[in-house]
Amino acid sequence: MSTRHVLLGLLAAGPCHGYDLKRQYDARFPQARPLAYGQVYTTLQRLVRDGLAAVEGTDSDGGPERTLYGSTDEGARELARWAGEITAPAPFVTNEIFAKVVVSILVAAAAARTGQGGPDAAAHLRAQRAAHMERMRELTALKAAPGADLSTVLSADYALVHLDADVRWMTTTTARIDTLTAEVHAA
Amino acid sequence: MSPSDEQLFPGETALITARGLKKAYGRTDALRGASLDLHAGEILAVTGTSGSGKSTLLHCLAGIVRPDDGSVTYGGERIDRASEERLGELRRTDFGVVFQFGQLIPELTALDNVALPLLLAGVRRGPAQQRAGEWLERFGVRGQADLRPGEMSGGQSQRVALARALVTGPKAVFADEPTGALDTLAGEQVMTALVHTAREAGTAVLLITHDARTAAYADREVWLRDGVVDPGADAVTVQEAARHEG
Known part of the structure; x- marks a missing residue:
């Protein structure tokens, strides 16, 4: 599963910070291995680097400051491309x-x-x-x-x-x- | 030292024990020395390809067919040697059987089909019908109580057949490909109903299937191949058999 695209898909609903993205991911894909926080942040940084996501600000919600990420227009286009792509009928294990x-x-x-x-x-x-x-x-x-x-x-x-x-x-x-x-x- | 049953199933003793079962039909060997234990309250899947002897094994364990050789013990009693009268009694009270096609009586309503084993066991009509209704409810087919088998879907008929198999509170239910004639979703509903109800009631289930997804509803699996339990597929059975035969 492409973690990068799934996170981008979760961002389609609106800006979110890493912690909430991880929670949503784990809840929506209960059979997948739970995401490591480190992987969430690395993936988000790469999405920003590639122009598919952008930092939209911070919120603290009474606790430590957290970075909010949102999808860009390019991110939305990439997501549409990926979601419509036919998965290769490859052999599995x-x-x-x-x-x-x-x-x-x-x-x-x-x-x-x-x-x-x-x-x-x-x-x-x-x-x-x-x-x-x-x-x-x-x-x-x-x-x-x-x-x-x-x-x-x-x-x-x-x-x-x-x-x-x-x-x-x-x-x-x-x-x-x-x-x-x-x-x-x-x- | 190989682990004993007691080590692997602490606090459990086998409800039904089969040892070295052999059965031939004409020149065809259906069973060639099959051994297994069915423990109280467990759900055991017996899998294998067509012709591996699965159904014959079920028939021997349920007292429907007598093996040519070997033993079947139920609660200390050798049922392979029991009289026809005693076997009939066991099938009415202690064992329930479900086949691929429910084999309900076509002239009777769902409610009367389920009440029938109770009537045969001497329960009066009123209480028998009341209890039958409760079991239809547990299998989610109360609404079909007044329908005859021809008026129900395959999945509904099969759930009525399960209610009939469990209504007498048997110690063991023998299910021979109970989802074999159903589509995936109906099959899953039947299996879920069977597993939940059997666990609630503490009934052991011997489930014959060729389908791994159906077998996955069971607590464990034994794999039958050419009339014997395949070595390695179920360590307990193999060790048990070796201890017995050795």
């Missing part, structure tokens, strides 16, 4: 898991030649599947909790369908691991 499976098969073959034990690709897939299922249980508990708001449900759903795609792929791959092993050895 499957690629890394697939790479590990193939490497496991190669290493196991090399180890077998020297009479040593090597990694077990099928066992790796089982362990990966267990880790995926554990995360899916956490997300499901979050969205099925009484009173869960729709933002929480939809963002958990997004993660769940992607994890589910990985699990389906792992199931198919586990069932075909012997054929894959033969193919990797033959290549």
Whole structure:
């Protein structure tokens, strides 16, 4: 997720200071990792540097003085461009898991030649599947909790369908691991 | 030393224990030595591809089918050896079953479908219908009480079937692909209703599914492959089985 554009989007509602931006971000994207304050301020400074945001003043609200940031016209144009841009239908984590499976098969073959034990690709897939299922249980508990708001449900759903795609792929791959092993050895 | 059940589930004992279950249909081996524990109040998903033996396992555990070999113990009682009469009694009082297609009785209203197990257990009509109405309420289908199965959506029928499975206050509910015929949203409503109600009532659920998203509603998962519980998919079951077989 482009933190830069999401912060710019939050600024579209009106000037805001870093602390409130962080709070809004964490509330609107409960499944994302909470933003670090440092990242919020670094991102805001870069947005100002690039002319997409500007310092609009300060408020103290009885406490320490805080800088208010607002979006510029250029920032609004950039936001519209980004929001309308189609996200590349890129593969997600499957690629890394697939790479590990193939490497496991190669290493196991090399180890077998020297009479040593090597990694077990099928066992790796089982362990990966267990880790995926554990995360899916956490997300499901979050969205099925009484009173869960729709933002929480939809963002958990997004993660769940992607994890589910990985699990389906792992199931198919586990069932075909012997054929894959033969193919990797033959290549 | 492998961890015992007591270490992994402190204070819990298995409600139903299956050991080394084998079952063949003709020349096809559906189960080839499957072992698992269902603990009181837990929601356990049994997953696996088509033909892995999931439904046969459920049928053996629920006393619907007798295994060719192995044992099924419920509260200390060997139900794989129990009489038909005793199995019928267990299915009326201690076990509830839900299938992919609710299998409600088409001639009866939703209310009468849910009241039926209570009537069979000897409850009088008035109190049975009152309790059935309360269970329809819990599953959010009170408004459908007077409808017949053909007049309800798939999701509504399935929630009525769940109410029927839980109305007698069973210790365990066996659900075989309960969302298999539903779209995603209706399936989620059924699963949420099942999980919340089972937790409230302290009912154990054995949930058969091929779908990881449905399995994620459970507390844990065992993976069935070619009629046996896959090693590594569920450490407890494998260790338990090894201890038993060893």
